[in-house]
Amino acid sequence: xxxxxxxxxxxxxxxxxxxxxxxxxxxxxxxxxxxxxxxxxxxxxxxxxxxxxxxxxxxxxxxxxxxxxxxxxxxxxxxxxxxxxxxxxxxxxxxxxxxxxxxxxxxxxxxxxxxxxxxxxxxxxxxxxxxxxxxxxxxxxxxxxxxxxxxxxxxxxxxxxxxxxxxxxxxxxxxxxxxxxxxxxxxxxxxxxxxxxxxxxxxxxxxxxxxxxxxxxxxxxxxxxxxxxxxxxxxxxxxxxxxxxxxxxxxxxxxxxxxxxxxxxxxxxxxxxxxxxxxxxxxxxxxxxxxxxxxxxxxxxxxxxxxxxxxxxxxxxxxxxxxxxxxxxxxxxxxxxxxxxxxxxxxxxxxxxxxxxxxxxxxxxxxxxxxxxxxxxxxxxxxxxxxxxxxxxxxxxxxxxxxxxxxxxxxxxxxxxxxxxxxxxxxxxxxxxxxxxxxxxxxxxxxxxxxxxxxxxxxxxxxxxxxxxxxxxxxxxxxxxxxxxxxxxxxxxxxxxxxxxxxxxxxxxxxxxxxxxxxxxxxxxxxxxxxxxxxxxxxxxxxxxxxxxxxxxxxxxxxxxxxxxxxxxx
Numbered sequence: 039x040x041x042x043x044x045x046x047x048x049x050x051x052x053x054x055x056x057x058x059x060x061x062x063x064x065x066x067x068x069x070x071x072x073x074x075x076x077x078x079x080x081x082x083x084x085x086x087x088x089x090x091x092x093x094x095x096x097x098x099x100x101x102x103x104x105x106x107x108x109x110x111x112x113x114x115x116x117x118x119x120x121x122x123x124x125x126x127x128x129x130x131x132x133x134x135x136x137x138x139x140x141x142x143x144x145x146x147x148x149x150x151x152x153x154x155x156x157x158x159x160x161x162x163x164x165x166x167x168x169x170x171x172x173x174x175x176x177x178x179x180x181x182x183x184x185x186x187x188x189x190x191x192x193x194x195x196x197x198x199x200x201x202x203x204x205x206x207x208x209x210x211x212x213x214x215x216x217x218x219x220x221x222x223x224x225x226x227x228x229x230x231x232x233x234x235x236x237x238x239x240x241x242x243x244x245x246x247x248x249x250x251x252x253x254x255x256x257x258x259x260x261x262x263x264x265x266x267x268x269x270x271x272x273x274x275x276x277x278x279x280x281x282x283x284x285x286x287x288x289x290x291x292x293x294x295x296x297x298x299x300x301x302x303x304x305x306x307x308x309x310x311x312x313x314x315x316x317x318x319x320x321x322x323x324x325x326x327x328x329x330x331x332x333x334x335x336x337x338x339x340x341x342x343x344x345x346x347x348x349x350x351x352x353x354x355x356x357x358x359x360x361x362x363x364x365x366x367x368x369x370x371x372x373x374x375x376x377x378x379x380x381x382x383x384x385x386x387x388x389x390x391x392x393x394x395x396x397x398x399x400x401x402x403x404x405x406x407x408x409x410x411x412x413x414x415x416x417x418x419x420x421x422x423x424x425x426x427x428x429x430x431x432x433x434x435x436x437x438x439x440x441x442x443x444x445x446x447x448x449x450x451x452x453x454x455x456x457x458x459x460x461x462x463x464x465x466x467x468x469x470x471x472x473x474x475x476x477x478x479x480x481x482x483x484x485x486x487x488x489x490x491x492x493x494x495x496x497x498x499x500x501x502x503x504x505x506x507x508x509x510x511x512x513x514x515x516x517x518x519x520x521x522x523x524x525x526x527x528x529x530x531x532x533x534x535x536x537x538x539x540x541x542x543x544x545x546x547x548x549x550x551x552x553x554x555x556x557x558x559x560x561x562x563x564x565x566x567x568x569x570x571x572x573x574x575x576x577x578x579x580x581x582x583x584x585x586x587x588x589x590x591x592x593x594x595x596x597x598x599x600x601x602x603x604x605x606x607x608x
Contacts, residue, residue: 060156060257061468062363063489064242064350065148067114067261068343069107069164069268070449072373072441073458075340080300080443082284082292083337087348088367088462093473095365095464096519099305100479100560103370105456105533106449107197108166110370110482111263115167115186116145117486117497117510119530121593127534129169129197130601136593141167141181143502148489149187152259155495159188160245163238163263166197171206172403184211188261192222192241194234196405198265201234201272201339202427203402203411217398217411228349233274235266235339239346243353250357259489262350266343269378269432270406271424273338278425281337285330289316289436296443304475311444312565321436325420332433333440335424364465364492368482372456373441375448378432384422387414406430446566452531452538453547453566468492469519476518479540481529483512491516530588535598539585546571546581551598555582 074080078092104110108128109120116123121136122145129139141147149159161183168181183191195206207214209221216222216232228236242262249258285292297313300306322329347367354360391413396402400411407430409415414428424431438448445454461480463469490497491514501507513524531538535551543561548554557571557578558564571578589595 059362060494061465061492062257062359063152063157063259063492064363064365065114065261065485065489066347066365066367067111067163067263068340068367068369069263069265070371070374071267071340071369072438072443072455073445073460074296074300074443075267075373075441076344076460078303078462079305079460080296080303081340082295083281083340085340085344087344087351091351091365091367091464092462094466095462095469096471096474096476097305098461098463098476098478098480098518100477101368101459101461102457102479102481102529102531103368103459104482104531105371105452105536107268107370109533111165112141112167114482114485115141115147115261117148117483117512118145118508119483119511119588119592119594121532122508122511123167125167126532126594127598129166129171131169132599132601134593134596134599136595137599139169141186143505144508146498146501146507147186147188148261148486149183149259150501151187151486151490151497152493152495153187154498155493156256157493157495158249158253158256158258159190160242160249160258160260161188161191161193161263162241162245162260163193164197164265165191165193165195165263168195171196176211179211182208182211190245193238193263194265198268199405200270200402200407200427200430201265202232203407204234204265205402205404205407207401213401215399215401228346229274229276231274233272233342235264235342235346238262238264239343239349242346243349246350246353246357246359250359254357257493259493264343264346267336267339269374269376270430271332271335271339271433272427272429273335273342273425275425277338277342278335280341281334284337285333289321289440293440293443296440300443306444306564310560310562310564312567313444314565314567316436316439320439322420322434328420328423329434329436331423331425332431333437336433336437338425361466362468364463364468364488366464366485366488367460367462369459371449372445372451372458373438373448374432375435375438376432377434379418379422379430380420380432380434382419384417384419384431386423387417387426387428444565447549450534450536451549452533452536453549454564456536457531457538463515463519465519471519471521478518478524479529480515480518480524481512483510484515485512486510487512487514488516490514528584528588530585530592532589532594532597537585537589537597539581539588541581541584544577544581546578546585557581
């Protein structure tokens, strides 16, 4: 048992920290999924393990991310807005401190913040906060997980790729091949074959068990970052088979069913949302059987992820840790409308390999492989049925609209469809509200503050050899666990010129660098259909001034700078 001393209990400001044991903390992040994509948030996709966590914990209805993959990861890990952590865009240096494409040294990760409080730290999955994806020296790994506070790591340094042959697959600090990794062999794999979602879940479960046997007197923090359900649409055949025919009725019917289920669950109301018809130009009308298959595979990817979360939960139960573990599940951005692999015409797999079979120890270097390991060239385009390792296809705008039911826009944007995410919080010993909804507007910057709070940790003012650390931007979510409120000035966003501020129920938002500001009352118009900017010009000016003050202090400006090779690099 890990006991606080009486003095520490008296000094701590958090009522939760008075608990006899410091809790374990597990943050689970999924990839490119919309607000309505899991069962307890409206989906037809079965997610019984996430639903079970929700039924015994809290579901947040107004939790937000940053609208894009690596800015979300930088913000989550640092408790800062992404530009403050150096990742205002992607993994490229655009010549300004907010856009370096590297997690900077003026922030600490959650792992770095919790280790001085006695925590062991583990990560499984997608890192994606450094451009050093193929380092030649140890110095180039300065922003890899083990160099940013994690004791153990298994996953990918890069941001996307094949689920059957991921690039930059890494164990601790060394690249590994999925076919020759002596520490993860087919008999240890959940389905007897390598599939990256399984591999992430299997390692997370392994870390729980090995921690229990090797370091059971310490609490742990674990970050589990799935790549499901990011393109390419890859899934195991037995998972795909469970969803065949489920989407025959089409985009609108599925979206209507989700909307009604969300109403029934109390996640939304008819007074604050609109379930508008999906325009035909967002649908695939000619190659319907092909696009229906894409959604079947997408559903299979989420289904498989939930199975893996179930194995992780079981490992906590087996080691007696489930009651005092804070588990939070959330997503990095909204549904993805990108046209990845959807152009042109594709076709069936060739009858026999047309390329050389790759050696088992081959380290696959590309985000999209040129071929499968068994010698088949990559297939894209309409008619190439998604699922197998030799396909590279996304599910497109029509299904992304379904995923984001009933919100506007998608990944990249900061209208609700791009930034709204489920947040499930489960902690039997620390959350006394079970099966309830929590409507407090909150953001993933709050997860650093929450971890520091429940861990009884001290957030540092200096780190990395005396570097000044920027203060946390977030607020601890612990008060909501008891039904109490959180006070904050505002929540802010910017990505690729898309920008927003939320103050109370008011949200000011613009699409694109030159897009005009729109004003919405989220309490009655969360679908963002009734722009109030012309009716309330003075309020728009006030909110714009607040946003500009944030942009100036948080390294957001200049707005969406373009790549300028060599300029200001360091």
